[in-house]
Amino acid sequence: MYHLPQLKKTTQINAIAVMTSGGDSPGMNPAIRSVTRAALNQGVRVFGINRGYSGLIIGDIFELKSRNVTNIVQRGGTILKSDRCEAFKDPVVRHQAAEILKEHGIGGLIVIGGDGSLTGAHLLFHETGIPVIGLPGTIDNDIYGTDDTIGFDTALNTALEAIDKIRDTAISHERIFLVEVMGRNSGHIASQVGVACGAEMIIVPEIDFTLETLSFTLANQRAEGRGSSGIIVVAEGPRPGLTYRLARQLEIDGQTAGVCILGHIQRGGQPTGHDRVLASCLGAAAVTYLLAGETDIMVGIKNSKITAIPLLDIMEQKKPLNPELVQLAQLLHK
Ligand SMILES: Nc1ncnc2c1ncn2[C@@H]1O[C@H](COP(=O)(O)OP(=O)(O)OP(=O)(O)O)[C@@H](O)[C@H]1O
Ligand SMILES: O=P(O)(O)OC[C@H]1O[C@](O)(CO)[C@@H](O)[C@@H]1O
Numbered sequence: 001m002y003h004l005p006q007l008k009k010t011t012q013i014n015a016i017a018v019m020t021s022g023g024d025s026p027g028m029n030p031a032i033r034s035v036t037r038a039a040l041n042q043g044v045r046v047f048g049i050n051r052g053y054s055g056l057i058i059g060d061i062f063e064l065k066s067r068n069v070t071n072i073v074q075r076g077g078t079i080l081k082s083d084r085c086e087a088f089k090d091p092v093v094r095h096q097a098a099e100i101l102k103e104h105g106i107g108g109l110i111v112i113g114g115d116g117s118l119t120g121a122h123l124l125f126h127e128t129g130i131p132v133i134g135l136p137g138t139i140d141n142d143i144y145g146t147d148d149t150i151g152f153d154t155a156l157n158t159a160l161e162a163i164d165k166i167r168d169t170a171i172s173h174e175r176i177f178l179v180e181v182m183g184r185n186s187g188h189i190a191s192q193v194g195v196a197c198g199a200e201m202i203i204v205p206e207i208d209f210t211l212e213t214l215s216f217t218l219a220n221q222r223a224e225g226r227g228s229s230g231i232i233v234v235a236e237g238p239r240p241g242l243t244y245r246l247a248r249q250l251e252i253d254g255q256t257a258g259v260c261i262l263g264h265i266q267r268g269g270q271p272t273g274h275d276r277v278l279a280s281c282l283g284a285a286a287v288t289y290l291l292a293g294e295t296d297i298m299v300g301i302k303n304s305k306i307t308a309i310p311l312l313d314i315m316e317q318k319k320p321l322n323p324e325l326v327q328l329a330q331l332l333h334k
């Protein structure tokens with residue numbers, strides 16, 4: 001069980017805002033609920049910002065009452081909606097956003113999102129002085145400084161449910177399937193999904209490869225007689241179409257493989273119990289930190305403890321992938 005921070009309210013903040021930004025993730029709703037109710041219980045007003053930074057810069061802001069977050073703890077997606085907002089990368093626009101927050105009397109902002117969203121939050125504080133607290137809300141689990149992110153566990157289980165079904169067909173028809181999971185810049189989903197589904201091979205952007213060597217390795221594994229069917233988990237990576245390119249290479253080399261792109265199914269659905277508890281604890285902790293005068297931090301999990309990590313670290317450092325998982329999957333498949 002996580003222990004919540006025991007800090008007293010030391011600021012004069014009497015209104016805060018909350019938003020979700022970047023790709024949605026299952027667990028954003030319980031996080032919004034927790035932030036809202038934790039603040040209201042301390043006599044602090046709460047404002048919801050629609051569509052992340054896109055809503056902030058046009059003042060799409062409304063007051064959240066306790067009833068607005070009723071019955072959302074179990075719901076996927078985000079009641080506040082989410083977006084990617086190119087305009088927020090402009091410092092002039094960030095200054096305009098700060099003015100809008102001040103006009104509403106908002107003394108602090110809680111941003112639930114991925115590494116990009118938290119970078120935006122850091123810059124907003126750094127340039128305008130608006131206190132910000134980040135919450136790690138992304139299925140990618142690619143945020144430096146936290147072992148876990150809200151939505152990762154649900155996405156992992158959604159992918160596994162799909163892959164277990166694909167494996168039934170793979171076994172029946174003695175076929176190989178290349179299954180693409182999300183992760184444009186990181187292989188955290190792929191590596192954990194790969195181990196958990198018993199994949200024959202895991203392909204991630206953090207580990208260099210060429211299509212030719214992958215195809216060659218697979219051909220060798222086949223030659224060693226490692227079963228007539230198989231699942232290869234591929235992280236989508238930065239260039240769209242990787243999984244199809246790999247299938248084509250296999251075909252050139254005389255092998256055949258089916259392709260399944262899991263896509264946005266991984267971002268939807270009811271959050272797991274794990275993600276609901278994580279979101280509820282981190283949401284309440286974010287409010288505690290903000291009202292105690294902390295700013296420019298993300299509230300995350302390190303070694304099973306709730307921890308505050310400077311947003312600057314998140315912006316400057318990349319979370320390393322544990323290559324042992326990729327090797328373990330291969331070892332366990334032998
Ligand atoms: N360097 C930056 N400066 C200012 N704002 C940024 C910056 N990077 C990202 N943002 C803001 O955060 C938004 C979301 O970022 P991004 O698309 O990287 O997703 P994310 O938050 O990392 O979530 P995920 O990767 O889970 O989809 C961007 O559209 C932009 O509004
Ligand atoms: O289709 P969209 O919304 O751009 O999202 C795709 C990206 O978002 C993520 O799913 C994270 O939310 C990445 O893994 C993926 O590359």
Ligand SMILES: [Mg+2]
Binds near residue numbers: 114
């Ligand atoms: Mg990201």
